[in-house]
Amino acid sequence: MTPLAFVDTETTHLDAELGDAWEVAVIVRDFDDNEPRDTEYAWQIRPNLATADPEALKIGGYLERFAVPVHAEAAWTGYEDGPVLPMTRNEVTGAILNVLGGAVLIGSNPGFDDRFLRKLLGPGSAQWHYRPVDIATLAAGRKLGMTEMVRRTGAKPLPSDEVPFPFSSRALSRWTGVEPPGPGVAHTALGDARWARDVFDAVTQGVTQ
Ligand SMILES: [Mg+2]
Known part of the structure; x- marks a missing residue:
């Protein structure tokens, strides 16, 4: 792999x-x-x-x-x-x-x-x-897909199901269940790399493995 x-x-x-x-x-x-x-x-x-x-x-x-x-x-x-x-x-x-x-x-x-x-x-x-993966785009795609599934059942998506532009990496991270890094950890390179990993893992849930 x-x-x-x-x-x-x-x-x-x-x-x-x-x-x-x-x-x-x-x-x-x-x-x-x-x-x-x-x-x-x-x-x-x-x-x-x-x-x-x-x-x-x-x-x-x-x-x-x-x-x-x-x-x-x-x-x-x-x-x-x-x-x-x-x-x-x-x-x-x-x-x-x-x-x-x-x-x-x-x-x-x-x-x-x-x-x-x-x-x-x-x-x-x-x-x-040559094609990097952005965790916010990945999370937005998952959210849009889930909203589409709601629509297909005939239900009306909630306002909270919307994914406004520009993407908010922190809001989308919370949506995946990952709390973004707080003060002292955010904007340290290792803290942010771990955050990217955690959001990636939350979104893909092992499907890449
Ligand atoms: Mg950083």
Whole structure:
């Protein structure tokens, strides 16, 4: 089975032409022996702050959470209560390329992460599948399908069955039964990647396995 990669990045700007990803989390789900197995990864990379948007830095908690030691370009930050391991930028980009190779990216608005990852990893380096999966769109599709089933029974859907545009990832997440991450967890790359995984699992309920 094609591996799945739940991804999230925290960035210095909303526009990838201006900003950089400074934190990347990936949860890879592979299917060795047909058994799904999730492995979590998280890194931080020292960004160029010259073009940073202070608001974007604030959202991701850059000032409080940037943990790369002063002498290092990047670091492994995947041990939540453990050590931060200094790495070179090349080591981190190589590791990210390796874990994303051949995978389907899944995230909350993963086109955003795709743009920043391409910028981080360089031209031609994106070896993941070209069609990322957005958890909000996935949840909206399930909700629209269920509303259609209600209609087919001759019943009238409730106002709460409507799916207004633009999609709200948080509202749709709650609809699937997954409480979105709260303060301190939301807008951390690993927290958001776990959220994407949980919504994906709630929507697909094992049908992909
Ligand atoms: Mg995030």
